Amino acid sequence: MDPRQFEHIVVKDSDIHSIVMSYLLHNCFGETADSLASTTGIKQPVIDRDNLQRRKQIMHFVLEKKALKAVELTEEFGQELLEKNKDLQFDLLCLHFVELVCDRKCKEALEFAKTSLAPFGEVQKYVGKLEDVMALLAYEDPEKSPMFYLLSSEYRQQVADNLNRTILEHTNHPSYTPMERLLQQVTVARQYLTEENGKDAFPPFSLKDYVKG
Amino acid sequence: MGVVEDTEPPLKRVKRDETNGFSSASGNSSVRGSSSSSVTNSLGDLMARPLTTSQGDDETKTIGSKGVIKKSEFVRLITRTLYSLGYGKTGAMLEEESGIPLHHSFVETFLQQVKEGKWDESVVTLRRIGMLDEKDVKAASFLLLEQKFLELLRFDKVGDALATLRNEIEPLRINTKRVHELASSLIILPSTSGSGKENVSSRSKVLEELQNLLPASVVIPEKRLESLVENSLHIQRDACVFHNTLDSDLSLYSDHQCGKHQIPSQTVQILESHTDEVWFLQFSHNGRYLASSSKDQTAIIWEINADGHMSLKHKLVGHQKPVTAVLWSPDDRQVLTCGAEEDIRRWDVDSGECVHTYEKCGIGPISCGWYADGKGIIAGMTDRSICMWDLDGREMECWKGQRTQKVSDIAMTDDGKWLVSVCKDSVISLFDREASFERLIEEEDTITSFSLSNDNKYLLVNLINQEIRLWSIEGDPKIVTRYKGHKRSRFLIRSCFGGYKQGFIASGSEDSQVYIWHRSTGKLIVELPGHAGAVNCVSWSPTNLHMMASASDDGTIRIWGLDRFKPHKQEKQVQGSSSNGVLHQCNGN
Numbered sequence: 001m002d003p004r005q006f007e008h009i010v011v012k013d014s015d016i017h018s019i020v021m022s023y024l025l026h027n028c029f030g031e032t033a034d035s036l037a038s039t040t041g042i043k044q045p046v047i048d049r050d051n052l053q054r055r056k057q058i059m060h061f062v063l064e065k066k067a068l069k070a071v072e073l074t075e076e077f078g079q080e081l082l083e084k085n086k087d088l089q090f091d092l093l094c095l096h097f098v099e100l101v102c103d104r105k106c107k108e109a110l111e112f113a114k115t116s117l118a119p120f121g122e123v124q125k126y127v128g129k130l131e132d133v134m135a136l137l138a139y140e141d142p143e144k145s146p147m148f149y150l151l152s153s154e155y156r157q158q159v160a161d162n163l164n165r166t167i168l169e170h171t172n173h174p175s176y177t178p179m180e181r182l183l184q185q186v187t188v189a190r191q192y193l194t195e196e197n198g199k200d201a202f203p204p205f206s207l208k209d210y211v212k213g
Numbered sequence: 214m215g216v217v218e219d220t221e222p223p224l225k226r227v228k229r230d231e232t233n234g235f236s237s238a239s240g241n242s243s244v245r246g247s248s249s250s251s252v253t254n255s256l257g258d259l260m261a262r263p264l265t266t267s268q269g270d271d272e273t274k275t276i277g278s279k280g281v282i283k284k285s286e287f288v289r290l291i292t293r294t295l296y297s298l299g300y301g302k303t304g305a306m307l308e309e310e311s312g313i314p315l316h317h318s319f320v321e322t323f324l325q326q327v328k329e330g331k332w333d334e335s336v337v338t339l340r341r342i343g344m345l346d347e348k349d350v351k352a353a354s355f356l357l358l359e360q361k362f363l364e365l366l367r368f369d370k371v372g373d374a375l376a377t378l379r380n381e382i383e384p385l386r387i388n389t390k391r392v393h394e395l396a397s398s399l400i401i402l403p404s405t406s407g408s409g410k411e412n413v414s415s416r417s418k419v420l421e422e423l424q425n426l427l428p429a430s431v432v433i434p435e436k437r438l439e440s441l442v443e444n445s446l447h448i449q450r451d452a453c454v455f456h457n458t459l460d461s462d463l464s465l466y467s468d469h470q471c472g473k474h475q476i477p478s479q480t481v482q483i484l485e486s487h488t489d490e491v492w493f494l495q496f497s498h499n500g501r502y503l504a505s506s507s508k509d510q511t512a513i514i515w516e517i518n519a520d521g522h523m524s525l526k527h528k529l530v531g532h533q534k535p536v537t538a539v540l541w542s543p544d545d546r547q548v549l550t551c552g553a554e555e556d557i558r559r560w561d562v563d564s565g566e567c568v569h570t571y572e573k574c575g576i577g578p579i580s581c582g583w584y585a586d587g588k589g590i591i592a593g594m595t596d597r598s599i600c601m602w603d604l605d606g607r608e609m610e611c612w613k614g615q616r617t618q619k620v621s622d623i624a625m626t627d628d629g630k631w632l633v634s635v636c637k638d639s640v641i642s643l644f645d646r647e648a649s650f651e652r653l654i655e656e657e658d659t660i661t662s663f664s665l666s667n668d669n670k671y672l673l674v675n676l677i678n679q680e681i682r683l684w685s686i687e688g689d690p691k692i693v694t695r696y697k698g699h700k701r702s703r704f705l706i707r708s709c710f711g712g713y714k715q716g717f718i719a720s721g722s723e724d725s726q727v728y729i730w731h732r733s734t735g736k737l738i739v740e741l742p743g744h745a746g747a748v749n750c751v752s753w754s755p756t757n758l759h760m761m762a763s764a765s766d767d768g769t770i771r772i773w774g775l776d777r778f779k780p781h782k783q784e785k786q787v788q789g790s791s792s793n794g795v796l797h798q799c800n801g802n
Contacts (some may be wrong), residue, residue: 047317056645106375107375110375110399112372113399113400114399118400121400131394134393135392135397135398137375137379137395137396138378138382138383139379140380146389194321
């Protein structure tokens, strides 16, 4: 099959609907999912509503700088969830610490660090991050410190995404959406073809350009 | 007087010193810093110190015959030394009697505050000292506040420590990495920390670090006087022309001068076993044997007994031509002999037997040498090529073409790195065996022989014009010294390094004498008569500083040692020339 003949492949509408649906459910867009279901008549797959709602709330707390609340709700899925995902647990606890520092509650932050973060310091791979996080304490204006990225919303989003995936996995759902996988595969396939045939034959895949049409 | 320190670098001791103790006398207290609010305070502090009326003179007074030593600096140095030796009372008394305080009073206060751990006050005082540039002040303040932080942490005053970090240390805006480390140390307990950096150093350590930071005129470095004296001793030792003794014999009471009697200048033994001109000799690396080779077609291995006496161990017979050289293997268990234009033979020292013969059809060797690892032989041949064999006689390499001269030397440095040979009349080639790269030493005249120093950094070159030249061959070759005085017109004369740290150059001469020069100054120090013919070769024992051997056309070998009249204490052997350990010396007093 010649890769340039991709337009000849038939794609079913129902498949596309499934892809979009799974994306919506993954990212907790409950109402939108309902709307899509009623418009297209597609059946919603077996991601229970309860699971979605809870995840939505947890993500919200992370983004709204309420990391401890998020942890509390996460633990309702099972104590082992965070125990088995130490990296994630560490990131969440660090977020809480950062929240305290931003609120200028330094003494509290220090206490919290001593009890909850210090144990992580004994494992080599957490040491670097721990040092970065602790260093925030030294600055009157954490925003002006070299580690200001820890305070950013992009960072919180990153942690939230990670948490989302972990919960989905734990509750026996796929942790990656087909949408993501498809895009990843297209990019790789394009790269491969470019290497084989040169840039002009198959330019690298760019979603932006593609969407523009 | 006046404000001088702001523009000048802190190490300009001249001006510093004058303002240091004496600005008080002139009442000019605006010298430190720029804030005028310090004026009244400083005046108050300074008045406390006793001042003598002759203050004004002392600033410019010098002592010593040459007028280069400033009295105030000299006294302060002595005071400093007294304190560091532990003689506090005497030090204080000296300060009072001389009226020259060791430190400017602010400095005194500062040091006291550091000792007592009064960190906040010390930071303030630091600023008042004034003769420091901003960078130094910041660095020193950092040290002080860091110590404050660590001490607070030690006593579990975590909140205070945190406040110090945030409000005092971080705003200095230096040493960010350390600031971050300190932040981490707030939760990591000292006992579990891996690097131990969070441990509190003692205050004296902080003092030490501060002293290194602050300019010398503000706080005199800890061992300054000792360092000055050591420098002086080194210079004396280097200037001592006959220096052939160990460092342990240096004394402060008088300038060091070895007498000539430390140089081996007496014939202590004459070896007459050769029956014709002796052309070459060499001590073994371990100094226990001497090998000599002669026109009589033999080589002899001599053994050195415990009392220094030489006895014949083996006569190596077999060559049909005069033996031009006899060379020790790196492990001293074998020797190579070179028969002139004939062949090269390898002999076992213990048995005296010839183990192998190396020859090549149609051409003969002029010179030979060992591989640095003792596993191969190199030779310069009559057809001007260089051949390399392994011990079993298999030819490993052969460099053809005009690689050597008719009469030439060849050698490999004992680290295996360089192959040295005389490739043209007046050119020596230094071939880097690893990099396959050649460096040339171009001389002004024909080269007759050369000799490598122990450390492979120097090359002694004999020229046809009766000059011996010392070249440094580390990096770009450079001439270091020249030695003259001996005679050479027709024959090949060899020279060598010897003595304490190879500090002497010895050479034979056609006037039958042995010549010895001081290596670094080039000064001729002794001429030793005794032989009845040209002295062809000299070798100085690598382990016995006071033993030397010479080979002559008169068929004899002379062993030279110290003057027998002085009690010749049992001289234990020294490892190479670098240890200051076991060797006893007769000081000739």
